[in-house]
């Protein structure tokens with residue numbers, strides 16, 4: 001047994017906030033497993049959405065090993081004992097779940113079984129302007145994108161403030177700009193030793209359910225460049241509106 005403080009790490013945050021990258025970095029640690037958005041497992045299978053290795057979830061050897069250990073297929077059904085079985089099968093001390101809004105739903109009630117000492121909440125914050133620009137790029141109407149983003153940001157903030165002892169706040173921009181100190185900080189919080197191999201996720205095999213369909217950035221400079229697209233894409237009026245609404249939130 002390792003001395004990890006948290007056995008389960010539930011990643012919270014907006015869509016398009018860089019959770020896939022974070023999961024790939026953390027999953028490259030020898031004692032940490034990440035299998036993507038576990039809350040959307042059933043949906044990934046039903047919609048024939050491939051695992052990040054390219055195979056169908058049901059054809060992927062990783063999932064053939066893991067699926068029998070998870071009796072449920074959604075966030076509502078998953079229990080800490082299920083994640084414990086998955087960690088044991090994968091020989092990992094820590095399991096990361098990237099389900100974000102669904103992670104919030106898993107822990108929102110005081111009687112949630114996930115409110116136990118071995119579960120940590122990692123709140124991934126990305127610049128609201130970059131998140132909204134990502135939503136607009138996918139043709140979501142501006143008013144919807146604004147409403148949804150700030151409603152969820154407020155929820156995540158409240159949860160983080162209610163559970164400071166088990167929450168780590170991470171800014172995506174900091175992770176891209178200075179990955180090593182940020183990864184060291186996450187490792188300290190989880191209670192595992194930092195490993196330099198975490199910064200080379202491309203050297204590791206990953207099997208994420210319901211994986212992002214956009215192609216992965218090849219390097220840190222690609223990540224940072226992608227992150228800056230909002231500067232060209234948002235009109236000054238939209239940018240000002242987002243900045244006004246983001247005041248008082250972590251951005």
Ligand SMILES: [Zn+2]
Nearest residue numbers: 051053060207
């Ligand atoms: Zn796979």
